[in-house]
Structures are given as C-alpha cells and as structure tokens.
Amino acid sequence: MKVKKYVASSMPEAMKVIRAELGPEAVILKSRSVKVGGFLGAFTKKKLEVIAGVDDQVKKPKKYVKNHTNEELMKQVNELKQLITTMQPSRNTSVEYPLLVQKAISFLQHQEIEERLLKEVRDKVMELYYTTPSLGDKQLVEWLKNWFEEYLSHSECSKVFQKKYINVVGPTGVGKTTTLAKLAASCILEQNQRVAFITTDTYRISAIDQLKTYASILNVPVEVCYNSEDFQQALQRFNEYDIVFIDTAGRNFLDSQYIHDLHNMLSFNEYMETFLVLTATAKMADLREVYKQFSNIPIDSIILTKLDETTTFGPIINLLTECQLPAAFITIGQDVPDDLEKYTTKKIVDYLFGDWKYE
Template sequence: MKKYQASSMQEAMKKIRADLGKQAVILQSKTVYSGGFLGFFKKKTIEVVAAVDPNARPEIKEKPRAGSIVEKSQPTMQSIHQADLLAKEVNELKKILAQYPREHAIAFDGLPEELKPPLVRLKEQEVSDVLITELQQDLLLKWKNSKGHVDEQEAFEWAKQWLVRKIGPLQEQAAQKKKYINIVGPTGVGKTTTLAKLAADSVLEKGKKVAFISTDTYRIAAINQLKTYADLLKVPIHVAYKAEDFTEILEHLEDYDVVYIDTAGRNYRDERYVQELKSMISFEEEVESYLVMSLTSKENDLKEIIDKFSLIPIEKFIFTKMDETKTHGTLLNLMCHFQKGVAFVTNGQNVPDDVVEVDTQTIVRIIFGEDV
C-alpha cells in the first residue's frame, strides 16, 4: 500500500500504473491543501492511496513463443500468507475510509489552537459546513488583527458575536406583531400542544384576552384536545368548517387581544392540504403564520416541508422536541438558508412551562450548549 501525490487525478493514475501495474486498486483519494497563509492561498493537490489487489490475477508481460515450455509457478505458503494479510488490511482500511468523508468534511489543520474549540462546537452541533467556514474566516481575520493575542474564551466570544450579527436581523423580524396567530405544520410535530402552551403563556403570564379557532375538522380528537385546554384556560373555542365560517368567527372575536388558529395535521407532501389552508384562512395583514417543525426530523425533510408550505406566507418558525435531541444546528441552518427567524422552541410536554420565547441571545446559548 503506497501513497501518491499529484496535481490531478490523471497524473496520479499514471504514477500508480507505472509503479504497481494494472492490478493496482485505489483505496482512497482526497484533496489536500498545503502552504498558504492564515488558511488562505493554499496549494491544491490530489492525494491517492493505492495497493495491488491481492485477488487479481498476475499480469503477463510477455506472450510465450510457440513451442516454448512455460513453467507454472506454484504459490508458496509465504505468498499465500502475505496475500491474506494484505486482503485483511485492505478490508480494515475500507471500513475506516467509509466514515472518513462524514467525520472530516472540514479539517481545522493549520489553524491556531485557540480558534478551534468554537469551530469544533459548531461541527458537533451539525451546523452546516458553509456557516462553519464563514465563522472560520471571521475568526482568522480577528486573530490576525489581534496579532495572535487571544485565548480560548475570547475565541468563543468572537464566535458568539459573529452569530449575533448573522441572525440578529432575522430575529428582529420574528417578534409577534399581529393579532391572529396561525399554527401550521405536518402531522406529529405537536402543533396543538404548542398552541396550547402559547395561549397559556398569553393568558397566565401576560394577562391577554385569548380565543381559539380550530380548522382541524378531520380529527375529532384534536378538537377535543383543544377544547380541554380552552376549558382549563376559560377561553372560547370556535370550529370553522369552511371559509365562510372562518370569516364570520373573526367578526365575533374583534374584542380579543390574541386569537390562536389550529390547523389540520396532514401529509405535507399532499399539496392539496396547503391549498385547503389557503382557501380556508384569509392571510391578510392581521394574520401571522408560524410553521411548526420537530428538531428530531432530518434536515432535508424539514427543507422539503418549508418548501411545501411556502405557498402560504410563513413569518417565522417554531421548533419542537428540542429536549429529544443533543444536536440543534439544524435550527441555525434553516434560519440562514430560508432567512427566517424563530419565534419559539419547546423542550418538553408540560403546559405552559416547556415553551421558550426565542430572541437572538437564546439561539446563541442553544448553539453553544448553554442553559436556555
């Protein structure tokens, strides 16, 4: 097994064929950057690990002449043993390399040691490589301006300042401004429970006059659940079966401070569901929509959910089940990707305790593993 470096894969293949012959197999290839200054202007090379396939038939370099006698070489015990060892080594290396791209997508080699901890923290939280690279460049510039006089604690402070600048404008847009709060999202994310938590906070902590509207006529259990919360909070609940019902109910609730609207939990991949929402609810100036999603879901699935619900105006996100996962980078990735703020996160089943209204500093604490 040998390691080769070249300026391109074509050049590397020529070296390997010349050295190991046609029986060579490539075990690993990756791009390596060397030299440069402060992480910039690095030289790009291709690094390839190759070996001779122990299971390949030996290459015949010269065709025997007619009439000549060719002796068949018999494999010795030593050659068989060496082939077995090489095959075992190749298999073990393949197992290690299978995990390599995921664990080492971004390397922090060459960085000042003091700058690595906040970057590693973001990597552990599964923050996107794009954002980590952006932070890395920001930290390097600050390190250069400080002439290297920085410790780990200050590097964390720099990272937090970068994050505040990144998401601060998004969170300023996320403050609740409208009277009618519409809760939408796929099935199974805890929309009704989240709505009850928000309503309980409005009634018990803020002393507001609150009412419920349910458009979830598909699930009797959901309406009964909301009625239970309404009875406990002593607030009215109305059920809208069609758009005309919804408009009429709004007229009866003019004197209320906040009206929470619960929608049906359906398969978000069915576009008819979102179209039904559009036809049921009048998304005018006084209606503000929150998209509820679970942090335990896959990030690609959440992106698809957001795309499907883009047919209606989504002002901000609510993330549930924060207590059921140790990684929260998805929250930051989606904020930056879709340029939307986060209104609330939930971290338990208790009503109304386990809901947190989110501001910029809250998200900073979540991402950097501090108490919320």
C-alpha cells in the same frame, strides 16, 4: 517572480523565514504536508512544505524595519487571508489546522453546520488564531458566540401579536396545538386579554379533544370548523375578542394538496398573523423542504419547538441563516405556559455551544 520552497514545522515558523528572506511583499503560492527524514520509510516526521514567491521588480530591503505598526499589521492580516485561501483542502493537499482551530471546526461539523457557513467561520477563526497571542478555549468560544449572534441578528422577531387572528401552521408532529395553548396562556396571564380558539384540524379526533381540554383549563371558548363557511362563522362569533388563535391540521408536508387546502380554508389577509412551527429535532433536508412548501403562504415568523429533545442545533442555525423569516418563540418542554420563551440569538447560540468541552 522569484520562487522558493521552504520546509518548516508549522506555518508561523515558515512565514517568519519567508518574510526574513523574501520580504513583506512575498505571497504564499502553495502549501502541503510532507514526510521527511527516516530510514526506508520508517521514523519519518511530518513537516509543512510551503512554496512562496516575490515579484522580481520589488526590491527587497537589506533589513526590514517596522516603522509603521498599522501598515505592518494590515500586511500580516492580508498575508493570513492569502494563507487561508491557499490552505483550502483539495485532492492533492492535506491541510493540518492548529489543534484549537481543528477543535472548533470538528465541533461545528458535529453540530451539522453546513459547509457554506462553516467555511466563513473557519476563515475567521484562522485569522483570529494567528493574530491573537495565547488564544484559549474560553476566549475562542466567546468569540464564536459573538460571531454567530451577529450573523443571526436578522433572525430576531421585533414584534408579535400585532394582529387579531393568530394562525399556527406546520407539518405533523411538531407540537402545534400545545404551542398554540402556550401562546394563548401567555396572552391571558401576562396581557389579560380575551382569547378564543378555532381549530380546523378535523382529521384527528384526539387533536380536537386536546384543544378542548386546553380551552377548558384556560376558560376560553373554542369552535371546530369543517369547511370555509364554518370558519367565517367562527370569525364572526369571536369578533369581540382581543385575540383569536387558529389551530390547523398537521399533515404530510410533502403533499401539496395540504397547502392548497389551507388556502381554501383560511383567510390569509392583513388581519392574520401566521406562525410556521418547526421542530429542532428535524433533519436539515426536511426543514428546508418544509420551509419551501409553506413559503407558498404568507408566513410572518417561525416558532422552534422541542429544543429540549436534541443536542444538535446546526440544522436550525443553517435554516435561519438562509431563509428570510425571523423567529419569534422557542419551546423547551410540554408545560403550559412555562416552557415557551421569546426567541433571541443569544439563546439559540448558547444552545449551539452547550456541549463544548473546555480544556
């Protein structure tokens, strides 16, 4: 293989020279930032050192003529993919991305998008940058939004309220009772359905009082259940109602006994639809642990709450990309039922890029 070192101001400039000298079959072997010129260490300039090579068996044409546009474009794309691979950061290499690409990477890092997902986005954005002339902020953000929407397409819940009993579970402090009231109000006002409440949250008197207040406002009955026998009797009492909403206790999700108690109290059967309520204000580590704990019971979909109380949406994006559950609703405030919205990938991606500063 013929190997040669090049020093240029940028990767596009280096690639242009490499193609001219070594031909389209050349590959990038290594790249790194170097300092050149100056006097006694001062007034140096940053350059890009690129080592490229070409197989000696490949005969380089005297003059490269682009006769087949599609073939040449594919070769350039492959070269870019090779370039992206060789430009991954290592201990001995400091990679400098184009400013617009670096802006996208920094923004997503600030949003706490995890590295596993960030790497996929970074590779695609680099490819976009070198194949799109005059790429600007708006065009890049539009492309990023489309990419994330497609990547999250599996997370949209196609159907909800397909069963008679609607169960809401989750850790303490995520807003389960208020969310349950919003769901019930939407069924009453939009579907004109007969609704009833059951609560098994007997650990907090305030929780019972809160649900009774909502029940009074919505003019629906409510039953408080202290054990599985009470629960079965409540199910019988509300047998004629269209939908029965079940509120559960909010307790420490790290306590495995909590999940055990849910199993003992509730009938997780084919007549029950269960929502896991998660807050957008939680850290990624906590979201992952909550999902792990509650995956021991049959969860149908997720409800994301308190989107109005954070500016960082990476953790819930990370969770949605790695868990197999769809999301059904989001909440954006305390008003019942106005601050409940159907989840869509477009909405969550719009939240993700809501703080992007255009230039």
